[in-house]
Amino acid sequence: MRRKAVGLRAxxxxxxxxxxxxxxxxxxxxxxxxxxxxxxxxxxxxxxxALIHDEALLAATANSLVIAVxxxxxxxxxxGLFAFGMEGMSRSRxxxxxxxxxxxxxxxxxxxxxALMLFFVMIKLxxxxxxxxxxxxxxxxxxxxxxxxxxLRKLDPALPEAAADLGADAWHTFRYVTFxxxxxxxxxxxxxxxxxxxxxxxxxxxxxGPGATTLPLKVYSxxxxxxxxxxxxxxxxxxxxxxxxxxxxxxxxxxxx
Amino acid sequence: xxxxxxxSVTVTLRNSCRACWLAVPGLVWMAxxxxxxxxxxxxxxxxxxxxxxGIVWEFTTANYVDLLHPLYGKILSHxxxxxxxxxxxxxxxxFPLAYMIARSPARWQPVLLLLVMLPFWTNFLVRTYxxxxxxxxxxxxxxxxxxLGLVATxxxxxxxxxxxxxxxxxGYLPFMVLPLYVxxxxxxxxxxxxxxxxxxxxxxxxxxxxxxxxxxxxxGGCVLVFIxxxxxxxxxxxxxxxxxxxxxxxIQHEYLVARDWPLGSAVSFVLMxxxxxxxxxxxxxxxxxxxxxxxx
Numbered sequence: 001m002r003r004k005a006v007g008l009r010a011x012x013x014x015x016x017x018x019x020x021x022x023x024x025x026x027x028x029x030x031x032x033x034x035x036x037x038x039x040x041x042x043x044x045x046x047x048x049x050a051l052i053h054d055e056a057l058l059a060a061t062a063n064s065l066v067i068a069v070x071x072x073x074x075x076x077x078x079x080g081l082f083a084f085g086m087e088g089m090s091r092s093r094x095x096x097x098x099x100x101x102x103x104x105x106x107x108x109x110x111x112x113x114x115a116l117m118l119f120f121v122m123i124k125l126x127x128x129x130x131x132x133x134x135x136x137x138x139x140x141x142x143x144x145x146x147x148x149x150x151x152l153r154k155l156d157p158a159l160p161e162a163a164a165d166l167g168a169d170a171w172h173t174f175r176y177v178t179f180x181x182x183x184x185x186x187x188x189x190x191x192x193x194x195x196x197x198x199x200x201x202x203x204x205x206x207x208x209g210p211g212a213t214t215l216p217l218k219v220y221s222x223x224x225x226x227x228x229x230x231x232x233x234x235x236x237x238x239x240x241x242x243x244x245x246x247x248x249x250x251x252x253x254x255x256x257x
Numbered sequence: 258x259x260x261x262x263x264x265s266v267t268v269t270l271r272n273s274c275r276a277c278w279l280a281v282p283g284l285v286w287m288a289x290x291x292x293x294x295x296x297x298x299x300x301x302x303x304x305x306x307x308x309x310x311g312i313v314w315e316f317t318t319a320n321y322v323d324l325l326h327p328l329y330g331k332i333l334s335h336x337x338x339x340x341x342x343x344x345x346x347x348x349x350x351x352f353p354l355a356y357m358i359a360r361s362p363a364r365w366q367p368v369l370l371l372l373v374m375l376p377f378w379t380n381f382l383v384r385t386y387x388x389x390x391x392x393x394x395x396x397x398x399x400x401x402x403x404x405l406g407l408v409a410t411x412x413x414x415x416x417x418x419x420x421x422x423x424x425x426x427x428g429y430l431p432f433m434v435l436p437l438y439v440x441x442x443x444x445x446x447x448x449x450x451x452x453x454x455x456x457x458x459x460x461x462x463x464x465x466x467x468x469x470x471x472x473x474x475x476x477g478g479c480v481l482v483f484i485x486x487x488x489x490x491x492x493x494x495x496x497x498x499x500x501x502x503x504x505x506x507x508i509q510h511e512y513l514v515a516r517d518w519p520l521g522s523a524v525s526f527v528l529m530x531x532x533x534x535x536x537x538x539x540x541x542x543x544x545x546x547x548x549x550x551x552x553x
Contacts, residue, residue, distance in 0.1 A: 011353040018350070019376050019430065022387035025397055029390060039400075078283040085280025097280075104291055106536055108488025110505040111525045114512050115294035118522075122297065138290045141283055170276075199380045202490060206512075219382050223389070223495060232390075235383040242379045250371075 023239060030232035047233035054230070060218040067129065067204075067214060068197040071136035075193050078137065079144030080186065084174075086145075087152060098149070101142040112139065113206030120207060127209035135207045136200060140193040147192065151185030152178075184252050191249045195242065302522035310516030320523035329507070333527065336503040339418065339493075340486035343425040347433040347482045348475070350426065355437035355474075360446070370438065377431040385495050388424050389415060392496070416498035424492040432481035440474020441467075473542055480539040484532055504528045 030048070034041035051057060086094055104112065116135045117127070125131060159181065163173040201216040208217060219238070222231045302320055307313045323329065358369045376384065391397045392414040399411035414420060444467065452462045468475065490505035497503070502510075504524060511521030 008353050008357045011350075012357040015350050015354045015430075016372065018427070019373065022384065022391055022427070023376060023379065026383070026387040026390060078286055081279040082283030085277050085283070088274045088276040089280075100287075102536075104287070106484055106532060107295075108485075108490075108505060108528055108532060110488060110490045110508050111298070111529060112291075112294075114508060114521060114525060115298045116290065117512070118297050118301065118518065119290070119294035134290055137286065141286060145283065195378070201382055216380065216382055219380070219386075223382065223386050231386065235380075235386055238383050239379045243375065246375060246378045 026232060027236045027239065030229070030236040032229070032232075035229060047229045048237075050230050051233055051237070056213070057215075057218055057234070060213045060215050063129065063212055064198055064215040067132050067136060067212075068194050071133045071140055071197045072190055072193045074133070074137045075140030075144050076186065076190050079141045079189070080148055082141070082145045083148035083152060086149065098146075101145055104139055104142050109139075109202040110206075113202045116203065117206040127207055127212070129208075129212045131207045131209070132204050132212055132214070135203045136197045139200070139203065140197060143196065144189040144193055147189040148182065148185055151182055155181055187252050188249055191245060191252070195245045199242070298522045298525055301519050302526050304519050306517045306519050310518070312518055320519045321527075323520060324523060324527060329524070332502055332507050333504060335418075335501070336487060337531075339422055339425065339501075339503060340483050342422050343429065343486045344433075344479050344482045346422065346426045347430050348479065351430055351433035351437055351478065355434045356441050358434075359438050359441035359444075366442075370435070373431050373434045381428060381491055382495075384428060385424055385491055388420065388427065388496060392420050392423075415496060416501075418497065418501045420496040421493045421501045421503070424496040425486045425489060428489075428492060429482045429485055432485070433478040436474045436477035436481065437471065438474075440471035440477075444470050476542040477539060480535045480542075484535050487531055487535075488528060 031043045031045070032040055033044040033046070086097055089097070112135075116131070116138070120127060120131045120134075155178065159177050160173050163177045168176070199216060200214075201220060204212075204214050204217060205220070208214065213221075215238075219231065219234060222228065222234070301312055303316055303318065305313045305315050305317050305319065324333070354373070358366055358373075361369060389396070393399070394411050394413070394415065396415070398414060399408075402408045403411060448466055448470065449462060452466045457465070487503075488505055489503060490509060493501055493503040493506050494509075497506075504527070508521050508524050508528070511517045511524060515521075
């Protein structure tokens with residue numbers, strides 16, 4: 001029994017090393033002064049400095065932020081309404097809708113990408129920021145709806161009932177009881193939608209025109225076209241941003257409990 | 258019980274179900290930008306390609322017949338093979354980890370789970386790129402191997418099927434660990450101990466007690482790893498060579514390079530059929546998991 005536990009722990013430790021090793025190496029080498037070599041030639045911040053002066057990169061970052069902000073607002077609005085609307089429906093209809101909402105999340109992203117591209121080309125909507133935003137709302141909307149509904153289902157039914165007993169109408173119950181209770185879930189959904197939009201590559205890849213390069217598209221082309229150490233610095237920064245978002249969302253969830 | 262609870266939450270909204278209308282904009286959005294595009298892909302998969310890459314609306318099943326060509330057949334079959342290999346590797350790596358987490362002190366469990374999930378929240382391109390640094394001809398692994406004198410010349414690691422599977426395992430391992438953790442956490446440790454008391458070997462305990470009792474988690478984890486693996490594009494694109502192309506790359510190639518949209522659409526629907534089969538498997542297992550064995 002005892003020996004088994006030791007073996008288990010050793011394997012688990014190796015798996016953790018497998019998960020974190022590559023990311024740590026990436027961050028470490030973003031400080032390496034050597035150009036493209038694995039040999040260590042001293043510590044430097046010059047690759048980070050180079051990022052700040054890369055105009056194309058800054059433009060891509062701006063595009064990514066615009067897309068993430070607008071698509072998050074759109075998805076949260078539509079998805080939130082969707083979640084509230086579902087509350088009033090019959091049980092069977094709710095289950096049907098919940099099942100269908102999973103579909104966009106499980107079908108391969110490459111397929112969603114080509115489907116949207118085909119659609120936009122056929123309705124002759126020129127590919128650009130607009131089409132990317134429309135596409136991002138498609139995968140973020142179900143995400144937001146599912147997150148808000150999960151929270152709605154956990155709400156204590158006594159609270160809105162009490163409000164109704166005290167003479168509040170549907171709107172006031174929602175405005176002063178249900179909505180405040182949902183606020184952490186809504187913020188959580190906003191954060192997740194924002195992160196997913198910021199990180200998305202495939203749907204963007206197929207729906208962005210030449211003028212709508214986003215950060216992930218830029219990272220992709222940097223990786224593809226001969227590697228410069230700048231990409232290491234950029235990757236390390238993106239890792240930090242993602243970790244920051246996760247920390248923030250955990251903080252929000254803790255307040256929720 | 259549950260029905261009653263849901264019903265009472267909605268009691269304020271139910272009045273004449275005016276609230277139902279709130280779902281309409283979202284429904285319209287998903288119908289317009291999700292169902293219609295998917296329907297278009299389906300329709301195009303039965304059309305034929307014009308001389309200059311456009312679509313000619315003549316009904317044909319030729320695109321699906323074309324997929325039987327050995328060249329495409331090979332891509333489809335080795336995509337399946339990579340995805341299954343990835344799933345198996347994730348299981349082998351993920352099970353000990355999930356077991357360890359489920360059996361650690363309760364206050365450590367959320368922290369350990371978070372540690373498993375954290376890499377998942379970093380950009381997928383970045384995580385894949387990290388493996389390029391490691392596997393490159395002049396990458397860290399070769400650097401270490403050569404300087405230790407273990408190999409004379411650097412190994413060809415990047416742009417191989419092995420690299421693709423490593424990348425996929427790395428990308429989707431968290432999807433395996435979470436359902437396994439839930440299943441192991443529900444497994445009563447007394448049952449395992451009872452098996453040992455009855456002189457079962459370690460292997461017998463694993464195959465005849467632990468595996469059957471954690472089956473819902475195993476199927477769940479395998480499906481959750483298999484689905485994104487079979488549909489992956491980034492990993493084989495960055496880590497694989499010309500011969501380790503997967504279905505996702507074939508779709509992208511047909512759409513953007515060969516400009517044969519009907520064929521690309523047919524490939525998409527074959528991929529979707531495979532994914533849907535996995536989803537059905539997942540839900541059927543989900544129904545069964547509500548079955549008898551629960552921790553008291």
